[in-house]
Amino acid sequence: MKNVYLKSSFKEISSSKGKFISIILIILLGTMLFVGVRSTGPDLSNSASSYVNNYHLADLQIISTMGLTEEDVQILQKEENLVVEAGFSATYEKNKEELVQILSYSNDANLNKWKVIEGDLPKSNQEIVLDYKAKEFGFKLGEEYKINSPEIENKTFTIVGFVNSPLYLSTSDRGTTDSGNGNIDYFAYIPEAAFSQDVYSQLFIKFLDTENLVADSSEYTSVLDENVSKVEQLYADRPEKRLEEIQTKAKETLYANLQEIEQGKEQVELAKMQSGADLSSLDAESEKLNKLENDIDEKIAEVETMEEPVYYFQTRSSNPGYQDYFDSATSITAIAGIFPAFFLFIAVLVTFTTMSRMVEENRGEIGTLKALGYKKIEIAQKYIIYTLLAGVLGVGLGTVIGTKTLPPFIFHLFEEYNIPTFVGQYHWNYIVQALIAGLFATLGSALYVLWKDLREKPSTLMRPRASKSGKRILLERITPLWNRLNFNQKVSYRNLFRYKSRMIMAIVGISGCTGLILAGYGIKNSIEDLQPKQFSEILHYQGIVTMDRPTALTHSSLITEEMNAVVESVSVKNKTRSSQTVSMISPSRTEKFNNYVSLHDVNKNRVTVLPEVGALITQKLAKDMNVENGDTLSINKDSKTVKIRVVGIVKNYAGHFMYIAPTYYEELFGDYEPTSVLIKTKKLSASEQKNLTTSLLENSDVKNVSFFKESGGIQQFGSLNSVVMIMIILSGALALVVLYNLTNINISERIRELSTIKVLGFYNKEVTSYVMRESMVLSLLGILLGFMVGTYLHRFILTTAESGNIVFPLTIHWSSFVYAGLITLFLNFLVIGIAHFKLKHINMIDALKSNE
Structure with missing residues (x-):
């Protein structure tokens, strides 16, 4: 008998394949997104970490305004916990449209090794390797490369290779300079002996105790900060001695x-x-x-x-593209901590309902087995096997599919970064969490219902539960409205309120799925709106011209307005010593400054005038520095540290900015001598912008021209946009399975009722509309509630996902609400179509005999 019952346990699976597969699918989808997306952030970090560690990227770079000498090198060579290498560098303007960062190499160097993309490494002092990006300028292997610079002795080299360097993780960003258009186009490495400089340009340092740590992890950051503090102490009196030497x-x-x-x-x-x-x-x-x-x-x-x-003392975060990459990984990790968790919660909720209903349907069988003398554990084994299989299969398949597909797929979307190899792994902490949730939904729900049912007497269990008594609903009390409804509509509304738990579960499930879809579209909207809002709502000037001495630039018809200003990059620290690099702007005419920058006070939501005393800082800087109005910040500028008072916090989306009046600038730093010009231009095409840059650089006083949209630093979120689209698609898939399960439960609970009305002569379409009218009402209610859920979820996710110097605009376009609602309705109609086919083939006789 026991073997027969055990066989019936497996027969239960084959006889309800649709239900069994749907449960597996719900758990699979929830686990797939939960484990897959949550693994993406760590896997992206591991991939970059593997690359920079394998190619020995330096942890720290030291540069000095007066160069570095052998004495500077010897300070570090005495230390045991690090490797130090000195090098030369120079910015070379090959022509007006080609700026090159020339770096030195030596054959015994161990840090910042190159990855050869084409050709070979240099073997003689007459050979040069170029950045792979230099191929865009037409260079080829074997060609001569001429350098006309006073800092370099050998003028002609042979190109032997094209390489990538771990110093430049970005495929496009090569850093900035104060020459030309301000953007370095590519880098090149020449022999150390080719430089004629008397002092080194930089020192690269690799700390041995960071070697096996994941780059940008909290552990790495902690160890690095400790090491950097020690190095800073070693050089504490070095500026004084270096000055004395000079x-x-x-x-x-x-x-x-x-x-x-x-x-x-x-x-x-x-x-x-x-x-x-x-x-x-x-x-x-x-x-x-x-x-x-x-x-x-x-x-x-x-x-x-x-x-x-x-x-x-510059850490890796100052390398072009480095921090952008890890900021993107951090944003994905932040989204992955909320979005998939909510996704899994909906999956668990619906699965719990489905499994509970399945056990309830078998009350009669449980009562019979109990009457025959079966022990509780023996009766429960059928449901334990069923739910364990469903839970473990769902979690197992979801884990494998999610881990093997989502992280590598998202990694390959990061085309703007030079990370050669994806490094993925199974993250057991996420897998265990998903397994606990999956088993809670399947095994837990079955055990909960069994615990209740097995306490009842066999005679009670063998009798069907009494149907819920009909009651007048609130709608009936609104007589004018109730009288206008037809018979079928009245039945539908009565059924909705008669089974309140089923109604609540359906609304919660549908609203959760709609909310996920809306949140996904909302995140996409916010990412897409980031750059337009920054360069239309906040910044109204298009570029900055750096000069030896400001002169009028309006001779160009493309420039509509200009203003002299001090524009400087400064280091800002707070009481806890955390620091940020900030663009400090002091305009020459404060009364006109709102034409160039909109100063919207985030606290009072009004336009602010640039104050004569104190500084306005942008909102993300205030958050990172943990300061409010009235607090002070320390500014390090040209070896001088001053205290500055914060008198306002203004709205901003990208970058850290500080705005101060000329009078306050003089009070803090001495003479006010603007060497930059903020320019407003007509709407320019790429070619017009290029021509304007060339025209401006012909002026001997102009050192640098930079346009914001060329170097906005926002491009890294393109990959994040793709991640969001994956989440939207998977949310739609979950919505489909959830709607199918809820509809399936609804039909199975009312099979006798539906068979009865079919016997009474209802056509198939009428039977379907009888049930699906309720489904549509629940869907509409769920969609409306989902809009509220999605709006909150969108705000919560983006606030959590803020990283670096980015603040996402919390915008959801009206079209996103339309898409989220239409997707849910479309999926509901799809399920109605499936249900219609099922209702057409109901065996009415078996259904009506089922409880006799």
Whole structure:
């Protein structure tokens, strides 16, 4: 008998394949998104980490305003926990449209190794390797590459390879400079011996205790911060000593020159004493020597008043594309912590209802087995096997499919980054969480209902539960409306309120799915609106021209308006020593500044005037620095640290900005000397923008021209957009399965009722409309509630997903509400079509005999 019952346990699966598969599908979809998307962020970090670790990317770079010497290198060579390498670099303007970052290499270098894409590594001092991006400029292997720069001795090299460097994770961004259009086009490596510089340009440092850590992880960041603090301490007195070295060397040279001048003067005086001397020429020589002496005296005075050099300690986050990549991974991780969890919650909720209903349908069988003497555990084994199989299969398949498809697929969407290989793994913490949720939904629901039913007497179980008594519903009390409804409509509304738990479950399930779809579309809207809002609502100028001395630029018909300003990049710190790089802007005319930047106060939601005292800072900077109005920040500029008072927090979407008036700038830093011009232009095509840049650079006073939309730093969210589309598609799939299950439960619960009305002569279409009218009402209610759920979910996800210097606009377009509603309705009609086919083939006799 027990073997027969065990066989019937498996027969239950074959006899209800549709229900069994639907349960597996719900759990599979929930697990697939939960495990797959949650694994994506860590896998993206692991992939980048594997690349930068394999190619020994430096953890820290040190640069100085006065260069670096062997003494700077020796400070670090004494330390045991690190590897240090010195190098040279120079920015070379090959032509007006081609800016190159020239870097040095040595054959014994171990840091920042290249990945060869084409060709080979250099083997002699006459060979050069170029950035793979340089191929866009027509360079080929074996060609000569000429460099005309005073900092480089060898002028002609042979191109032997094209490479990628871990210093540049972005496929397009190569950093900025104060020359040309401000954007470096590609990099090149030449032999160290080819440089004629007396001092190093930078020191690269790799800490040994970060070697096996995941890049940008909290553990890595903690270890790095500790190491950077130690290095900063090692160089604490180095600026003073370096200044002393420079002053001593300069004075030695100048004093030697003075000595030569004194000797020249003595010779002139001796010459004057000789007979027949040309006094006029000797008086001219004497004046020349006096002038040289005065010039040297001035230079000595300048040397004595020189300021100490500034040492900058730049971590990997300053490398082009590095922080953008990890910000994208962080945003995906943040979304993955909420979106899939809510997705899984809906899946669990519906599965719990489905499994509970399945056990309830078998009350009679449970009562019979109990009457025959079967123990509780023996009766329960059938449902344990069924639910365990459904739960484990759903979680197992969802884990494998999610882990093997979503993370690598999303990784390949990151085309704007040079990460060569995807590194994925099974993240058991997420798998265990999904397994617990899946078993709670399947096994847990079955055990809960069994626990209730097995406490009842066999006679009670073998009798069907009494139908719920009919009651007047609220709608009936609204007589004018109720009287206008036909018979079928009245039956539908009575049934809706008669089975309140089923109604609530249907509304919750549908609203959850609609909310997920809407949130997905909303996130897509916010990502797409980020750049337009930044460059239309906030910034109204299109570019910045950096000059030696500001002159009028309006000779170009493309420039409509301009304003002189100080535009500087400064380091800002708060009380906890966390720092951010900020663009500080001080316009020459504060009364006109709102024409260039809209200063919307985020706290009072009004337009703010640039104050005469204090600074306005952007909202993400305020959040990152944990400051409010009235607080102070420390600014590091040109080796000088000053305290600045925050008097307003303004709206901004991309970047960290600080705005201060000229009078306050003078109070903080001394003379106000604007060397930048904010320019407003007509709407420019790419070619017009390029021509304007070329035209402006022809002015000898112009050092740099940069347009915002070329370097907005927002492109990295294109990949995130694709991730959201995946979530929308999977949310739609979940909605389909949820609607199918809820409809299936509705039909199975009312099979006798539906068979009865078919016997009474209802046509198939009438039977379907009898049931589906309720389904449509529930769907509409669920969609309306889903709009509220989706709006909240969208806001919550984006607020959590903010990273770097980005603030997402919390916008959902009306079209997204339409799409979310239409998708849910379409899926509901699809399920109605499936249900119609099922209702056509109801065995009325078996259904009506089922409880006899």
